[in-house]
Amino acid sequence: MSSLKNCPAPAKLNLFLHVNGRRADGYHLLQTVFQMIDRCDRLHFDLRADHELRRVNDIPGVPQEQDLIIRAARLLQAEVLKRRGALPPGVDIGIEKVLPMGGGVGGGSSDAATTLMALNHLWQAGLSRQELMDLGLPLGADIPFFIFGQTGFAEGVGEALQPVAAPACWYVVVEPGVAVPTAKIFSSEYLTRDTPLVKITDFSSHYGNRQDNRGFGKNDLQQVATRLFPPVAKAVEWLGAYGDARMTGSGACVFCAFDSEAQADAVLSNVPAAWTAWKAKALTQHPIAEMLK
Ligand SMILES: C[C@@](CO)(OP(=O)(O)O)[C@H](O)COP(=O)(O)OP(=O)(O)OC[C@H]1O[C@@H](n2ccc(N)nc2=O)[C@H](O)[C@@H]1O
Ligand SMILES: Nc1ncnc2c1ncn2[C@@H]1O[C@H](COP(=O)(O)OP(=O)(O)O)[C@@H](O)[C@H]1O
Numbered sequence: 001m002s003s004l005k006n007c008p009a010p011a012k013l014n015l016f017l018h019v020n021g022r023r024a025d026g027y028h029l030l031q032t033v034f035q036m037i038d039r040c041d042r043l044h045f046d047l048r049a050d051h052e053l054r055r056v057n058d059i060p061g062v063p064q065e066q067d068l069i070i071r072a073a074r075l076l077q078a079e080v081l082k083r084r085g086a087l088p089p090g091v092d093i094g095i096e097k098v099l100p101m102g103g104g105v106g107g108g109s110s111d112a113a114t115t116l117m118a119l120n121h122l123w124q125a126g127l128s129r130q131e132l133m134d135l136g137l138p139l140g141a142d143i144p145f146f147i148f149g150q151t152g153f154a155e156g157v158g159e160a161l162q163p164v165a166a167p168a169c170w171y172v173v174v175e176p177g178v179a180v181p182t183a184k185i186f187s188s189e190y191l192t193r194d195t196p197l198v199k200i201t202d203f204s205s206h207y208g209n210r211q212d213n214r215g216f217g218k219n220d221l222q223q224v225a226t227r228l229f230p231p232v233a234k235a236v237e238w239l240g241a242y243g244d245a246r247m248t249g250s251g252a253c254v255f256c257a258f259d260s261e262a263q264a265d266a267v268l269s270n271v272p273a274a275w276t277a278w279k280a281k282a283l284t285q286h287p288i289a290e291m292l293k
């Protein structure tokens with residue numbers, strides 16, 4: 001096999017996100033549930049005759065050397081060199097960017113995770129799922145989750161993952177039109193860092209008995225983001241008229257769950273023209289799994 005086309009890199013939503021403390025190195029300890037949804041970037045991989053790793057199209061504002069796709073590919077290339085004593089073939093990587101950058105839907109991390117899984121397959125590198133998760137973690141805390149590949153309850157900085165059940169629903173996601181820098185939210189004096197730890201069973205039993213769209217827990221980063229970025233507050237207020245609207249990750253995107261696609265469509269038809277908004281279905285498995293069997 002010399003190429004893999006149309007590899008999906010799905011978005012994630014943080015159904016809740018609690019900040020429970022801070023590590024000695026300044027990183028924050030979290031509890032969150034990661035949910036994949038069927039809105040995706042698309043990546044294309046073509047093996048080359050040499051050993052170069054190239055991104056074959058531009059992403060505005062992201063130079064090739066900083067792109068998480070290229071950085072992930074380099075990490076795996078170095079690992080293969082270490083294990084085999086020889087470099088794997090180079091790769092041309094094409095990316096169709098759909099997911100908003102700095103939106104809290106994990107686009108960059110998901111692109112990196114898809115790159116690690118696709119190249120592990122193309123290069124027949126033989127790394128286990130856990131080895132790929134460990135390799136990706138230093139590049140971004142959301143990367144292990146995408147490789148984990150199913151709805152996950154995460155602890156630590158996001159690397160300690162357990163599978164959980166979550167509702168099969170539709171989400172409406174509003175992009176408030178601002179990019180929120182994650183570091184700015186975590187370093188804010190307004191951030192609370194002392195939410196008590198919850199048990200995984202609290203979350204599972206909540207959704208097992210779900211009667212409506214009201215979610216479990218809260219997003220502790222939301223109070224900071226809405227204070228610093230008023231468009232995020234506006235989106236929470238607007239979508240909140242239809243259910244339990246909340247921000248994902250460090251923002252800026254705001255989402256709300258609906259039981260049916262028709263309900264999501266009805267809400268979308270009312271979205272103010274100035275905003276970008278879309279619907280997406282909850283996924284139980286990473287969509288690349290089928291391609292790599
Ligand atoms: C908040 C979450 C929730 O899923 O996702 P996003 O909203 O970015 O998608 C993640 O924890 C984002 O983790 P990650 O992707 O590694 O964050 P980065 O952008 O690399 O972090 C930028 C900076 O934020 C701070 N940071 C990040 C994560 C964390 N658990 N504690 C922190 O204090 C650190 O100062 C770090 O240098
Ligand atoms: N392939 C990539 N796609 C998107 N962003 C990338 C990529 N590689 C590096 N980045 C950088 O990572 C930052 C955060 O991107 P992203 O993961 O999309 O947002 P978030 O972490 O808020 O979900 C971007 O602003 C960009 O500078």
